[in-house]
Amino acid sequence: MAVKKKRPQKSLAAGRPPLLQRPKPKSITRKATKALINKHHLLEKRKQQAIKKGDNEAVAQIEAEIEALGGLESYQQASLQGQREDRGGDSSRVLMQWLQNDLASHKEASGRPLRMLEVGALSTQNACSQSGHFDITRIDLNSQGEGILQQDFMERPLPNDDSERFDIVSLSLVLNFVPDPKGRGDMLRRTTQFLLGSGKYLDSPSLNGNFPSLFLVLPAPCVTNSRYLDDDRLTAIMTALGYTKVASKTTQRLVYYLWKRESKGQAGKLRFPKQEIRAGSTRNNFAVVFG
Structure with missing residues (x-):
């Protein structure tokens, strides 16, 4: 009598209909x-x-x-x-380099993960996500996967109290996608409402130098080659919003900023119209407008 071969046991997933898989996008130059x-x-x-x-x-x-x-x-x-x-890699690696020493000291002092709101999140595997230092809320207009909430930052409900606010907000290559100069101003103003107030880090004094903060990344030409915006103008805008620049970096492709929220600023009195700063036919028209 022939011995029947034992078939391998199928998993539960094998009995389910196949999931619809999006084809992986082809790499482009x-x-x-x-x-x-x-x-x-x-x-x-x-x-x-x-x-x-x-x-x-x-x-x-x-x-x-x-x-x-x-x-x-x-x-x-x-x-x-x-x-x-x-292609230049993950922009949050720059942020991790800037915060490395502070985060290490904070972890030894309290171990509490810092709360981050990542606007325009495209991945759950960036440097901040893998660091173990952050509890991250990720949102995007068109979620690319599990772990990213499909939500418009400008329509996100405002925090009721500090338990719903964040230690850091990340706007990496988000502001430049807002098509209207006034809309960009509104977005920067709105970031202040989602951050904790200054002086909230009594359990980790090392954080007081950089938190609460806004991580802002833009294509370099938005600041280096615009008719209406340069580093001085952006700094004036952010100062009026209550931010202080604590770190910046410019590469051929991108500009990176870390802004600490120091005060409530003068949000209701901001007047930054669209005003030419640099002339030239090769300039772009990127601008941030208030008032």
């Missing part, structure tokens, strides 16, 4: 990535201009162009390409 991101920014800017004019036909046409490019998801995939090691 640095030049193509930059062109795609710039095209998205240009179309969003044109869309906002058409909305202001009440030109519904133009709005519909621009939205069709954005959709033809792949919509917001294609922009996010291009941004993810930019986070690859060979």
Whole structure:
């Protein structure tokens, strides 16, 4: 009598219908990535201009162009390409370098993970996530996976008390995607409402030098080659919001800032109109406007 071969036991998952898997995006060149991101920014800017004019036909046409490019998801995939090691890598590594000593001292003193709000999160595997120092709330307009809440920062409910506020807010390559200069000002103003007040770190004095804080990352030309914004102008805006610059770094592609929230600022009295700072036909029109 022939001995029947024992079949391997199937897992429970094997009996379930297969999950729909999105195909992994193909890698594109640095030049193509930059062109795609710039095209998205240009179309969003044109869309906002058409909305202001009440030109519904133009709005519909621009939205069709954005959709033809792949919509917001294609922009996010291009941004993810930019986070690859060979494209400049994860911007939060710069933040971790700046905070390394303070975070180590804090962990020895209290061990409490610091609360971070990451706006425009594309991944749950960046340097901050893997450090073990942060309890991170991740939000994005178009969530790319589990662990990222689909939410518009400008519509996120305001905190009721300190238990709902954060030690640090991250805006990495987010502000530049806001198409309207006034909208960018509104976003920066809104960050102050989600941060703890200064002087809340009696259990870890080492944190008082850098927290509570805003981590801000922009494409370098937004600051280095704009008609309406330079480092001095941005610093004046942030100072008026109650922030103090504690660290900055400029590379060929990006500018990184760490701003500490020192006070409530003068949010209700801000007046920063769109004003030319640098002339020249090769300048871009990136601006942040208040009032």
